[in-house]
Amino acid sequence: SQELEQSPQSLIVQEGKNLTINCTSSKTLYGLYWYKQKYGEGLIFLMMLQKGGEEKSHEKITAKLDEKKQQSSLHITASQPSHAGIYLCGAEAGGGSNYKLTFGKGTLLTVNP
């Protein structure tokens, strides 16, 4: 089964600093999702990457998919306290009726003002 490993597990940054979170898959990535979660709450969709080399941005968050490395990275520029939370990557595993979304364990981001 596909496994996703996120690094780092937790991250503390000063407001205004840039940061990167990585998500590495044990198998080929076909679709990679990034979500943000406030502790104990639901997941907020950030973006989805489907093709190798694809890069998407939303406000100050940029995500890239490196198909060869089976890895995706999420980069936050000029972090703000509102960026704090748990970032989860999810990947499509299987296909058709065997499809399921597998998630990494998450990266806890703290942004100090």
Added chain:
Amino acid sequence: KAGVTQTPRYLIKTRGQQVTLSCSPISGHRSVSWYQQTPGQGLQFLFEYFSETQRNKGNFPGRFSGRQFSNSRSEMNVSTLELGDSALYLCASSYDPPGHSSSYNEQFFGPGTRLTVL
């Protein structure tokens, strides 16, 4: 559009009891997936329903079951609760089923139901 809603938000049960959780998807969405989230195991897939049919199931015991109604609302049931079932249960909805080659299979998550088993 209203988002995915889940009821109840919090629930406390004792071992051996059974529980039913409800999920109302975004209007027009046809697929509902359920996930269990715990500190140790993270977010794990339970099952997915599309058009009232269970399409896929994760690696959970038969005590975990679900169903979907004609209006796409879904319920999941856990019988004979165990302490290890304490978790945040999340449901997610999408227009097309996950894995479908379309742009409409993005999953939108509800706020979750926090289940505590004593």
